[in-house]
Amino acid sequence: MKNSNPLKFKRAVIVGVGLIGSSIARALRERGVVDRIVGVDSDPEILARARKIDVIDDGFSDLKAGVENVDLIILSTPVGALTEICTTLAECAPDGVLIVDVGSVKGVVAEAAKSLPDRIHFVPCHPVAGTEQSGPEAGFATLFENRWCILTPLERSDDAYLDAVKQASVLWTAIGAEVEIMDAAHHDLALAVTSHIPHLIAFTLVGAADDIESVAPGEVVKYSAGGFRDFTRIAASDPVMWRDVFLNNREAVLEVLGRFSEELAVMQRAIRWGDADVLFEAFSRGRSLRRAIVDAGQETDVPNFGRDQSGDTGEED
Numbered sequence: 001m002k003n004s005n006p007l008k009f010k011r012a013v014i015v016g017v018g019l020i021g022s023s024i025a026r027a028l029r030e031r032g033v034v035d036r037i038v039g040v041d042s043d044p045e046i047l048a049r050a051r052k053i054d055v056i057d058d059g060f061s062d063l064k065a066g067v068e069n070v071d072l073i074i075l076s077t078p079v080g081a082l083t084e085i086c087t088t089l090a091e092c093a094p095d096g097v098l099i100v101d102v103g104s105v106k107g108v109v110a111e112a113a114k115s116l117p118d119r120i121h122f123v124p125c126h127p128v129a130g131t132e133q134s135g136p137e138a139g140f141a142t143l144f145e146n147r148w149c150i151l152t153p154l155e156r157s158d159d160a161y162l163d164a165v166k167q168a169s170v171l172w173t174a175i176g177a178e179v180e181i182m183d184a185a186h187h188d189l190a191l192a193v194t195s196h197i198p199h200l201i202a203f204t205l206v207g208a209a210d211d212i213e214s215v216a217p218g219e220v221v222k223y224s225a226g227g228f229r230d231f232t233r234i235a236a237s238d239p240v241m242w243r244d245v246f247l248n249n250r251e252a253v254l255e256v257l258g259r260f261s262e263e264l265a266v267m268q269r270a271i272r273w274g275d276a277d278v279l280f281e282a283f284s285r286g287r288s289l290r291r292a293i294v295d296a297g298q299e300t301d302v303p304n305f306g307r308d309q310s311g312d313t314g315e316e317d
């Protein structure tokens with residue numbers, strides 16, 4: 001089933017037809033990269049919904065049935081499901097097939113991929129693009145445009161595998177992403193800083209505000225200011241997906257959390273003792289980093305960011 005043209009696949013299967021899976025399906029279709037897209041999902045209702053909006057041509061609850069005759073497999077389930085999926089694919093994936101995943105953690109994916117024989121080419125990937133929403137209706141074709149996709153190739157150096165890494169890279173480029181290659185451990189530490197801990201802080205802050213809400217009923221919602229609203233958007237992210245991220249990136253997250261707690265203690269002390277310089281210095285660093293991100297064009301401009309009511313993006317020109 002090997003496809004000689006990296007930009008044209010005959011039949012792709014999306015395993016997990018949610019936000020990311022459906023966004024990839026839409027993007028692949030729009031760019032003419034695949035002829036036919038089938039979906040596999042453990043939830044039959046998701047398959048029915050995805051078919052209704054034409055994200056997939058056909059749907060299967062059974063992974064074995066779904067991967068028949070495919071030349072591209074895209075795994076877009078929560079990361080906790082990947083080990084079992086790989087065990088199944090080891091038996092039933094067609095020879096020479098390219099597999100990519102989209103998981104937010106990569107060390108665990110490399111472990112899961114160890115069950116696969118070398119006749120199957122799995123290239124772990126992480127598109128660093130998304131929203132707080134879930135499900136097939138939430139996806140959109142432009143999600144990956146001008147966003148990074150990090151590839152963390154397995155420790156294989158045979159030609160067939162190196163070719164698969166190139167194909168994966170071309171695939172992401174074809175749907176608008178910029179590709180970077182790094183090792184899985186580095187990825188997991190970097191993303192703990194830039195994504196996992198920020199989500200943990202948002203979940204914790206919003207949870208704490210909800211507790212305080214019971215002291216002053218209605219006030220958290222009534223007086224929620226822009227900053228808090230931004231946190232609530234992030235805290236609205238899928239609980240299954242994020243449970244799996246924290247269960248599977250424990251070491252890196254705990255390392256970064258330790259550093260964060262130290263910084264928080266410094267701020268606590270500065271506030272207690274009225275240390276204006278420490279506070280000013282810390283807040284200035286925050287502003288500079290934000291400017292660097294905006295200048296690099298990495299600020300997301302996706303719908304439903306909860307900013308449309310006031311029209312205020314909180315952005316400086």
Ligand SMILES: NC(=O)C1=CN([C@@H]2O[C@H](COP(=O)(O)OP(=O)(O)OC[C@H]3O[C@@H](n4cnc5c(N)ncnc54)[C@H](O)[C@@H]3O)[C@@H](O)[C@H]2O)C=CC1
Binds near residue numbers: 016020040127133
């Ligand atoms: N949401 C985001 O912003 C981003 C998510 N990711 C990664 O993408 C993956 C998917 O996330 P979303 O699309 O947001 O989730 P989602 O909840 O929208 O979709 C996940 C789908 O997988 C299905 N599923 C769960 N277990 C399954 C199994 N064993 N077999 C088949 N289907 C199964 C669910 O029924 C659901 O339809 C996760 O691994 C996440 O870490 C990566 C980048 C961004």
Ligand SMILES: O=C(O)C(=O)Cc1ccc(O)cc1
Binds near residue numbers: 104127
């Ligand atoms: O919605 C947001 O702010 C995100 O940060 C989306 C996101 C979630 C998980 C990822 O692995 C990558 C991107």
